[in-house]
Amino acid sequence: MLAGHYSVSYLLKKADSKIKLWQLFLAVQWLDVVWSLFILLGIEKADTQHPLPASPIHLTYMPYTHGFLTSLLWSGIAYAVYKAVYSGKGNRKSALIIAAAVFSHWLLDLIVHDHDLPMLGNQYKVGFGVYHSIFWSLFIEFGLLLTGMLIYMRSMKNQETSPSKYGMGLVFAALFLFNMISIWGPHPPNEKVVAIFNLCYYIGFTWIIYILERHKAKPNIFP
Numbered sequence: 759m760l761a762g763h764y765s766v767s768y769l770l771k772k773a774d775s776k777i778k779l780w781q782l783f784l785a786v787q788w789l790d791v792v793w794s795l796f797i798l799l800g801i802e803k804a805d806t807q808h809p810l811p812a813s814p815i816h817l818t819y820m821p822y823t824h825g826f827l828t829s830l831l832w833s834g835i836a837y838a839v840y841k842a843v844y845s846g847k848g849n850r851k852s853a854l855i856i857a858a859a860v861f862s863h864w865l866l867d868l869i870v871h872d873h874d875l876p877m878l879g880n881q882y883k884v885g886f887g888v889y890h891s892i893f894w895s896l897f898i899e900f901g902l903l904l905t906g907m908l909i910y911m912r913s914m915k916n917q918e919t920s921p922s923k924y925g926m927g928l929v930f931a932a933l934f935l936f937n938m939i940s941i942w943g944p945h946p947p948n949e950k951v952v953a954i955f956n957l958c959y960y961i962g963f964t965w966i967i968y969i970l971e972r973h974k975a976k977p978n979i980f981p
């Protein structure tokens with residue numbers, strides 16, 4: 759899953775306004791950020807020779823980033839790091855929300871992945887396999903994303919800290935475009951190309967959200 763993960767960012771931002779949306783954008787994709795690095799380093803394995811209809815890559819070995827137990831471990835690390843970096847009142851709740859965001863990645867991957875998420879070590883692989891259908895993959899990803907984004911935008915309405923809705927609209931369009939490219943774009947020659955593409959995607963969208971949050975929408979001076 760690509761864009762659908764960000765639905766959780768929008769919903770959790772609504773649950774705790776102290777957390778920055780860019781932090782949640784990074785947290786929900788953290789397992790894939792590490793996966794990209796591990797693919798580039800040769801620690802985890804994948805191949806592009808046996809793609810699924812809605813995914814250009816076949817994930818063969820990823821126990822360190824997408825195992826059930828290791829995902830929980832990454833989630834615990836995120837909790838500890840957030841708590842250590844952002845000390846102050848209420849940071850425990852925010853750290854728990856960041857940890858939930860990190861683990862949400864595994865739960866949403868479970869819906870679309872095809873029996874490649876190991877429960878223990880590299881064994882007992884699970885995944886409901888929605889990637890076998892382009893229609894249902896896109897329906898679920900963008901249904902989730904649109905719902906999360908609309909709930910978030912409604913809750914931020916008339917707030918001074920609200921990012922521009924035009925900016926958010928463009929983010930939605932760009933996310934949609936990248937999902938299309940991953941399905942119908944040129945077939946990647948190898949897994950390292952996919953890892954580099956994904957890394958640029960995750961860091962790029964986190965950075966765009968960071969910029970949008972810094973340039974808040976102007977408050978309405980005519981209430």
Ligand SMILES: [Zn+2]
Binds near residue numbers: 789790824863867
């Ligand atoms: Zn993933």
